[in-house]
Amino acid sequence: MNAHHDLLCISHLRWNFVYQRPQHLMTRAAKNRRVFYVEEPIHYPPDLSADEAQPRLDVSEDHGVTVIVPRLSAELTGDCAEEVTRGLLHAYLKEQGVERPVAWVYTPMRLPLLDGLSTGGVVYDCMDELANFHHAPPQLRERERQLFDMADVVFTGGYRLWESKRTQHDNAHPFPSSVDVAHFARARSGLPDPQDQQGIPGPRLGFFGVIDERFDIELIAEVARRRPEWQFVLLGPVVKIDEADLPRGENLHYLGMKKYAELPQYLAHWDVALLPFARNEATEFISPTKTPEYLAAGVPVVSTDIRDVVRPYGEKDLVRIARDTDEFEAAIEASLREDNSERQRRADALLAQMSWDLTWKNMDGLMAHAMAEHDPIIKSVRNDATIAGVADD
Incomplete structure (x- = not known):
């Protein structure tokens, strides 16, 4: 050009x-x-x-x-x-x-x-x-x-x-x-825990992004109810939906919008990263940017069965895929329990071929x-x- x-x-x-x-x-x-x-x-x-x-x-x-x-x-x-x-x-x-x-x-x-x-x-x-x-x-x-x-x-x-x-x-x-691997890989280097996250106990299950009609409110509400010992850290602006409709509880933490430069600090102290997208018209065609970003940070990832997450990340067994609430809960539990090193090695090989x-x-x-x-x-x-x-x- x-x-x-x-x-x-x-x-x-x-x-x-x-x-x-x-x-x-x-x-x-x-x-x-x-x-x-x-x-x-x-x-x-x-x-x-x-x-x-x-x-x-x-x-x-x-x-x-x-x-x-x-x-x-x-x-x-x-x-x-x-x-x-x-x-x-x-x-x-x-x-x-x-x-x-x-x-x-x-x-x-x-x-x-x-x-x-x-x-x-x-x-x-x-x-x-x-x-x-x-x-x-x-x-x-x-x-x-x-x-x-x-x-x-x-x-x-x-x-x-x-x-x-x-x-x-x-x-x-x-x-x-695509993904800026170097930016998100900083999460693996022992970054300090952000102040507004320090008081939240573990295990921490995190999400960052716009919280709108694509976010599965019912899914997060039910899993948070079933597992009160799990802490859900939700970062991002609430858009086009009423904040009053968001699930509330002692283990649900809405920390608001964060700058792109700040995200690795939060990821560095999460145990699992979540893609809790609803299955509706607004999510049929999405390809979430945060999928490779989570993986670059070295955090295990659990997602609902969004087509562009299933292919290729689920098919390559890099992201755990859940079709319903029971599977989502089980996938988180497996991520907290199992060693993620082999999955991360394979994820890094894929990410090496991806860049903006x-x-x-x-x-x-x-x-x-x-x-x-x-x-x-x-x-x-x-x-x-x-x-x-x-x-x-």
Whole structure:
């Protein structure tokens, strides 16, 4: 890919929220090109005057990525919000000398931001089946069909999702979650126990990530009730569900959201790491990034039977898989009792083949090829060379 080809990333995820796939990939992309990461708008408080609530873009930089946050008045929503945001964004890109950027899209709902913008190509990095999530906009599926028509290449966040999307685009490629092994392997080096976890006795069963409709509330509630001596340490923000619905008890500890840099410290003092995902529409296509992260930390892992955890981690006997509450409890008990060294040795061998650096390198190569096909000048040169070669024969 041309190092001077700017990349415009359109996302539904806050840059400074949970550190996940977009952050891993965009920070690597920014090493040899300008990357502009556009978040969803934030609305001013409704009591501000019109002068105080003027639309604007808040621009900052993090790890080489330019993060753009539209700020709009409270009454600007829907198509009007997109129109105003589009105007602000296009003016900013022109001011920065951005010409024909590659559009890297995470959410079809923001597709109107590309209207009237000349791009060097379009990438759809499909992390999840967003249409299956609670409160998904009704027009999301139609917008995704439009995005498939525009996209030069499609990446998916896992194999199960790829099996679904490959029927909708002829240049789709699976890229399941990778891992920064060195970062999480720090958990094996005797890091100090974080202060808010120090008073929690063992054994500790931990989870980090967004707690939302994918989290199996009933499963955790029942296992915690059955085994009061087990301590459940739950890290992460509660999103789209009522906190009042979360199970409570003396052995359930909600420690809130933690920074990516802090996670190895917590993992270093867990006895088992959990993937307690419900089986529902929102989890059918997920490929949890935390699976290889847990394994890199050297902690035994127990998961419900999510397809992209079963394959490959369960099939390779690296993660214990449970289909119901009884099996989940038994898998935790086995993890607490058994020596994990042989399983960890095999996990390390697999993790050595996985990295965000390698994922980005492969994505970049596929993107470069797709963009070359997209560019009419390059495509014309290639076609002319092909014709000349045939004539010479």
